[in-house]
Every structure is written in C-alpha cells, then in structure tokens.
Amino acid sequence: MLAVAFLLLILLLALALPVAAALGVLGLLLEQLYSRMPLSLAMGEIAWSSSKDFLLVSIPMFILLGEILLRAGVAERMYDAMIKWLSWIPGGLMHSNIGACAIFAATSGSSVATAATVGTVALPLVKRHGYNERLFLGTLAAGGTLGILIPPSINMIIYAVLTDTSIPKLYLAGIFPGLALAALFMLTVAVLCILRPGWGGRKLPADWGQRIASLIHLLPPLFIFLIVVGSIYAGFATPTEAAALGVVASLGLAWGFGRLSLAMLREVVENAMRTTAMVMLIIVGAYFLNFVMSAIGLTAALTTFIAGLGLSKLEMLLAVIVFYVILGCFMETLSMMITTIPIVAPVMFQLGFDPVWFGIVIVILIEAALITPPVGLNLFVVQSLRKGGSLNDVIVGSLPFVLAMFVMLAVLVAFPGIALWLPAQFS
C-alpha cells in the first residue's frame, strides 16, 4: 500500500498534472483501491472547513500586503539609507543589498517579492560602481530569501496551519536565525572581498549627518513591521488580524506616497487572488488526501515504516534535509511544503523534534531551494531583472550563500536555542 501510494504520487506529479489535481486524484484512487467506505462524501466538509478557516485568511492578507508594498515605493528610499549605513564594509553595496533585504523581509512574507523589490533598485548600480557582477547578483537572490525567515512569513503561516504550531512562536523563532543568516551572508561577502579586493567595487561614502538623516526612510518599513508583527506581541491582534491591519496600513502608505490608484488596486487584486486560489486549491487537495491516508491506515503504516528503519534522531534529520534538497530541485516551494509537511512533520515530532525549531529548519531549507537550480525561483527573478547575461552568473554568485545556509542549519542543530530562546521568553 505504501509503495503503491508513493509511486502513484510520483507518477501523477511527473505527468505534470496540476499539483492540486494530482493530490485530489491520488486521494480518489486510494479510496477506490483501499477503502470500503465512501470517503469522498467528506470532501465537501473538508473543503468548506479549510476554505473558511480564519487562520488561513492570513494567507490572502499577506499576499495582498506584499503586492501593495511592492507598488508603494517604500523600497527605494530604504535602500538609499542602507547604502549610507553599510557600504563602508569591504564589499560595499553588496552589504546594502543584504541589509535592505533583511529590512524589507520584516514587512514582507515572501522571498520572491523581497528579491524583486530590492533587486530592481540595486541592479543598475552594479556596473556603474564596478562590482563583481556574479557576487552582486548572488547577494540579491540570497538576500531575498530572508523574506520568509524574518517575520512575517507566508511559509511559516502555512507550516503553522499544517502542523498546528503557534504562529507567534514561529515568528519569534525566526528573528535571531534571520538576523544571524543576514550577518553570515555579510561575513561571506566581506571575507570574499578581502581575499579578492577586485570584487568589491566603489564605496559610496557618507558622513554621520547623512546617515542620521537617512533614518527617516526606515520609518515606513518599521511602521509596517510594528503593525503586522508587533501588534501580535502587544497582545491585541491575532496573526490574521495583524495581517489585515497591515493591508490597511500599506494602503495608507501607498496613498501617502501617491501610488494608490484604481489600476494599481486591480493589479494587486488580480495577482493576490491568483496566488491565493492556486495555494488554496492545493491545500484542499492535500487535506482531502491526508484524510483518505489516515482513514485507510496509510499514515500509520508510514510512521511504522519509518520507525522500523531504526534511524537515530540525527540520521533522520539528515535524511529529511537530503529529501528537501532533492525535492527542491523539482517542485515549486509552496506546493512542496503543502504536499510534504503533513506527512513529514508528524514523524519528526514523534521522534522528539520541537515543532517550532523544525519549522525554522524547514524554512531555511526552502530558502536554499529558492536559490539552487534548476527551479530556484529567486535565481530566475534576479536574472529577469537584468538586461541580458547568463543565468549561470546568478547561480554561481549564489553558491557561497547556499553554503552559508547550510552552515546556519548546522549551527541551528548544534544550538537550537538560537531559534527557541526568544519564544521561550514570551511564553
């Protein structure tokens, strides 16, 4: 039964059926093969209760928020401030890239949006100031991935909903690893640029007066961060309510910067609803499949099977990491999460891994998937922001940062407190 289900899933996905339909059809097939009960009768109830789930309402809210911020004109000014503060370090503007990504990440729940927003402002400067183009592109693709590790994060919300983990705890757990990873990226750039002084281009000097003056441009992102993340810990909003407030606040910002228009809203809505509908159909398919799997005893069989392998905790973790690295080469990251987390996470929890900690590990693995070929979406986003050149430049430039991510994973395994200390202070 286990082998049949697994092979069917691989087959349906390899045939390039839409992921949602592949999951739904697999559920129907398994029902035909292994169940005497008409399980699909529950489909209406499963679809309805997940479609109106108030926790999941945060998904369209965050997608709307991201689409609005992208068009609100917040990023340009903020990048300018980052140049003044960070470009004196060996590696110059590349540090500003990473810093700007980290700050934008604190308002955005999406890695792709972060890379696109910062990349479009930064890229014209590569040639003008004589930077090593590959590494510069790498800082943008990799920096962008911080979008989902530093809260808010759409991926964390989905993980939280699929595993019944607390979103506020996950957000808190992402802060230090997010900052540490940003620091690790900057360290990577600095070391490389000290070894190869030719890679770092011209620095753009700034005095303290200009630096202080530029801080005002950090206020809009700070404002959004306080609303969508701060309001949760101030105790007056749930994650979904915070996201809704964020949508309202970002509309206010867009209005303040003169970017609000009906045409803009229409684009925002079309893009946000398209992404939401895509994600939700997969969620409904996955929920139905999981229901069938547990009804026919497949979930239990899987858990028994894995327990029977007799792997130690660390071996199991390594296996999961390898699994996601490989899968990340084939699947879009959100659909990969929704498909696998309901199956993988319970097994890991049973082995004694902390759900919050494991969530951070998963998010870092997803970040790595976003900048490794062949389907690392961030690579392609940065590539399509350039005028010409080979995708290879972005891939090579991102490699040092993939290594940095695995260093971060190792550190997380050795010192789980980096993720877990902060949430523990609040509970």
Place this chain on the structure above:
Amino acid sequence: MTRALDALLRLADRVSLWATWGGGALMLAAAFVVGVDVLLRKFFLFSLGGADELSGYAFAISTAWALSFTLLRRAHVRVDALYGHLPQRMRAALDIAALLALALFASMLAWHASAMWATSWDFAARATTPLQTPLWIPQGLWSLGLILFVLVTLALLLRTVVALAGGDLAAVRALAGARTIEEDAADEAAIAAEVRTTPESLRG
C-alpha cells in the same frame, strides 16, 4: 466550432476576471472590517462581533471565484521537471491530461459542495456562532464559484482537444501549457521594474 468555442472562452475570461475583481474587493473589505474591529476592541473595548467568521466566508467565496481566472492564466502549479524535456506533441497530450484531472477533481469538489449547500438549505442550518449565519448563503456563493471553475475547465478542455485534433500544437500550448519558471520570474520582475523609481542620491 473553433470560433464558437473561442467566443465561449472569451466570455469565460470576462466572467472570471469580474469574479476575481469581486472576490478581491471582498477580501479588501474584509481587511478593513477585521482591522476596524481590532482597533475598536483595543481602544474602545467594543467589538463588531463576527468579523472573523464573516471574513472566513469572504475568503472561501473569493478564493472559489478566483479559481477559473487562475486556470485561464495557467497559474495552477505543475511540476515540469519531466514535461520540460518532452517533445511538443507529448506535452500537448499531458496538457489535456492535466485539464482532465483538474476537471475530475473540480467536479467532485463542486458536487460535494453543492450537496452540502442543499443540506444546509433543506434543514435551514445556521452557524453555531453568535451571528447564527444561515449557512446556505455563504455555502451557496462558494459553490457557485466552484461550479464556474468546473464549467470553465470543461470549456478549456474542449477547446484544447479541438486544437490538438486540428494539429494546432501552438494553440494547445498557449491555452493550457504549463507555465515555465522563466515566465513566472519575468512577471515578478516586470511588476518590480514598473513601479521602480531610483532614489535621488543614486541618479546621475
């Protein structure tokens, strides 16, 4: 035949677009209602009551209404690891298989959703919340979105089969081909580039 189907698909596109705008407007409205509710609760210790429940319905309805638009923009994600390496003709066959699978899954969903709506209607079922919402209203609007999705999927399927039968592989690809990652990325980049303005200090 082709012409009539094209007219049908243009209609489907119009309807889907309006349904998506409507759903999007509903979500923006939900954001305002939920936002206002939080602020009222925080500063005036007063709640509208039921903002979470209503935004949940808005979410279900707007998502269902956006499904067909998502289909027509070829945005239901597919794994193209193998697909990308196949010759055109086989890809076209897989495009049709994809629509068939989607039609099957979508019709099952729409069927069971409508059955649920019918039960709620027959028993005048109400939500077990302070609002006591008559469930047939949100469930009916939600089911309508799912039915629209099924109809558009079937129309697209028919049009794609006709295109394949006529040997028009380019049309199959344009109607139902899996989006490549390059297309996705180009979209993101286009949005960002469109809205970009360089800060003054960086100009020159």
